[in-house]
Amino acid sequence: MTGTAEGAARAWLWKAAVPVAVPMFAALFLLLVPLAVLAAPQTSAASAACSTGGTGATVAGVDLDALQMGHAQTIATVAARLGLDPYAATVALATAYQESRIRMLANDGSSPELTADQAAVTATSLTYPHDGLGSDHDSVNTFQQRWIAGWGTVGELMDPVYAAETFYARLVQVPNWRTIPLTRAAQSVQVSAYGGAYARWEPLARELTAMLWPAARVAAADPSGAAAGVCPGLPVAAGSWIRPTAGQVTSGFGPRWGTLHAGVDIAGPRDTPVYAASDGIVVRAECTSAYCNRDGNLDLGGYGNLVELDHGGGVTTRYGHLSAYTVTAGQTVTAGTLIGFQGSTGNSTGVHLHLEVRIDGTPVDPVPWLADRGVDLRAANPG
DSSP: OBSSBOOOOBOOOOOOOOOOSSHHHHHHHHHSOTTOOTTOGGGOOOOOSEETTEEOEEETTEEEOHHHHHHHHHHHHHHHHTTOOHHHHHHHHHHHHHHHSSOOEEEOSOOTTSOHHHHHHHHGGGGSOOSEEEOSTTEETTTTEETTTTSOOHHHHTSHHHHHHHHHHHHTTSTTTTTSOHHHHHHHHHOBTTGGGGGGGHHHHHHHHHHHHHHHHHHHHOTTTBOOOOSOOOOOOTTOOOOOBOSEEEEOSEEETTEEEOSEEEEOSTTOEEEOSSSEEEEEEEEOSSOOSSOOOTTSOSOSEEEEEEEETTEEEEEEEESEEOOOTTOEEOTTOEEEEOBOOSSOSSSBEEEEEEETTEEEOHHHHHHTTTOOTTSOOOO
């Protein structure tokens, strides 16, 4: 681990998806949409085996799951948004793989190197979305960055976008970073006890950058929240209604904090795919808050990244707080079309999908309404 690098990788692995019942499609679905259920499209479950980075992949002989690919895509996208070239992303990806295996890690503060006060501050990283647990000094996140060393607050460092931005901010200050060996560029930023280790992952990082850079450029061109549709849609019969995402219902419809909570919240891992609940036309796909390129908070108004679909007959659905969306206004979609990914943009304090069903503009409780159409939102569905 580095002196200024992020915390060790968290063991939060994406759970194994349930194989599809129809044998002829099983092999394909295990790679793409393992949770789709062809035999009962009305209750098809959403796949959590894909993220903003796409499905898992084998890169330079290294197996990466969808969670790692999602974080890798974030690292590449931030480089593109900052106007850097692909080599910057290559340096960052090699560093992140060495430090955390490209996982967003929290830190329980158990390192004997920390004082009691430092341990308590470090342990607050556990309150933020994370993929696993580390205990190296006060290091957190994909790059094992340290708040004590001045990389930022714990809250800032647990934001994947901030983590990449602050890595690049230091990288571009390294003299001749574009021409010196990758391991020297990375070490100049990280000041690691194992400075030569980054070279081992250069082939992986170069291949990974080549895979992710096209989608990174798309996202950089539209920072409001648009992303390439890197995951497959679900095979769903026309006219069906489905569960739009994997996860657990954590907040229901009704009064909350003095106002109407006009939908239900379904919480899953960051960048869990979100699919159209039924056939329709995209009314809007846009950022509805002051910013949507990072997590929001309760002081920020709006849904964050929002997709709204018109299903005809006065029925619309809304999908809020997305980390990114993959559709555009006016687009026709079918049930199971990928429309975005779970996030925490806008008026939100945790990763989830805010799902609304509206009839002639008036919100109704999605749970019984969808239950009448064969979709049980409260059924166990951890993703």
